[in-house]
Amino acid sequence: MAHLGAFRRTPAPPSSLESRSMISLTKRSLARWSLASLALLATAHPALAAAYPQKPITLVVGFSAGSSIDMVARAVGNKLSDKLGQPVLIDNKPGAGGNVAAGLVARAPADGYTLLVVANSIAIAPAVYPNLKFDVQKDLRAVAYVGVGPVIMKVSTQRGFQTLNDVVSYAKAHPGALNFGSSGVGGTPHMATELFNHIAGIKMTHIPYKGGSDALAALIGGQIDVLINPLLGDVASDKVRSLAISGTQRSHLAPGVPTFGEAGYPAYDLGVYYGVVAPSHTPADVVQKVNAAINEVLKDPSVVDALTTRSGITLAPGTPAAFQKFIDQDIARWKSVVEKNPGIVQP
Incomplete structure (x- = not known):
């Protein structure tokens, strides 16, 4: 205790030997702390995975x-x-x-x-x-x-289109006159249709909805002319007609619908x-x-x-x-x- 008291009364800098000892001690302490921390981190995630999930x-x-x-x-x-x-x-x-x-x-x-x-x-x-x-x-x-899964092109029966070429011919003769729906800007149906527009060399007007089911309802209701949507969620209706489906072969769910390749557009396969x-x-x-x-x-x-x-x-x-x-x-x-x-x- 006398030494400690002397140290407090005499705030002289430590000797070089003491400095090296203190630095060495500090480095050893930090090394032990780092190793302990790494060990903790290494075991934390496996423990979390083992306990996961504990709630909905x-x-x-x-x-x-x-x-x-x-x-x-x-x-x-x-x-x-x-x-x-x-x-x-x-x-x-x-x-x-x-x-x-x-x-x-x-x-x-x-x-x-x-x-x-x-x-x-x-x-x-x-x-x-x-x-x-x-x-x-x-x-x-x-x-x-x-x-x-495949995407399928459907059209409103109000337009009277019977084939994919009917759609393309009309769109080329009347640029922008046909409108198409989608689940939203940048969604798969939107970009799938824009990609077809590019491949077929046509222009149709985009009308986005909040979801594919909303767009399909709009097609059935006659508010839009064309919809390229996933086959999943498709519904049968006498208000719409399926003209083409993606893939290398026809779907067993829609055997009467030709592929885009069969319909003349083999480059379209999304x-x-x-x-x-x-x-x-x-x-x-x-x-x-x-x-x-x-x-x-x-x-x-x-x-x-x-x-x-x-x-x-x-x-x-x-x-x-x-x-x-x-x-x-x-x-x-x-x-x-x-x-x-x-x-x-x-x-």
Whole structure:
């Protein structure tokens, strides 16, 4: 204690030997603290994954109830609840071609309890919306790929079109006179139709709705002339006529409808895909746990019946990394399409 008292009374600088000892001690303390911290971080995520989930999970959908992506979310969510042992809730947040929902999830806590069900629009958005308040590749991460299905072109019977060539001939003779609906600017139906306009060399006027089901209702009601929509969610009506479907062969759900290739447009072959993403910093172990659960769900007979047998979707379980690579490639693809055809993004 006398030494300590002397030290307080004589605030002289320590000797070089003391300084080196103090620095060495500080470095050893910091090293031990860093190692302990790293060990804690290394064990935190596995512990989180082991305990996950401890409360309901929300699947956010960027389009209205009844749309094709909503149907996929509900089919997967119902069985995902059984696999993970917690309720899975569907939260529809339509708007801006799915970007309202995507922005919400991008800013959500990265804990695996708020996930986003996506379609092609997640890759289209960066090309169509240059001022997005989130970055698809930096703020979101792929969790699971679900599958891909065809799109089908339908027309209002009020126009009297019998074939795809009837539509193209009329549109060429009357540029802009035909209107087409979609689930929103930048959504898959919008860009699918704009892509066909480009391939066929025609111009039709775009009328966006909040979801595919709303656009289909408008077609049935005669408010729009043309709609290219996913086959999933399609309904039979004497008010509409199906003219062409994407894919290399006809769908067993619409055997009387020719492919776009058969109808004279082989360059047009666009499918609509579905998957699940999460906030970018969601722990990898949580992502893997959800991925494994969804892959199991896709093998469930009731899900196969709902999405493949009755809806034409080819289910394809895979890894988060493979789905992320797919999204990155699709983003590059749509940026190239829009750069070459800047007028394509006009509403």
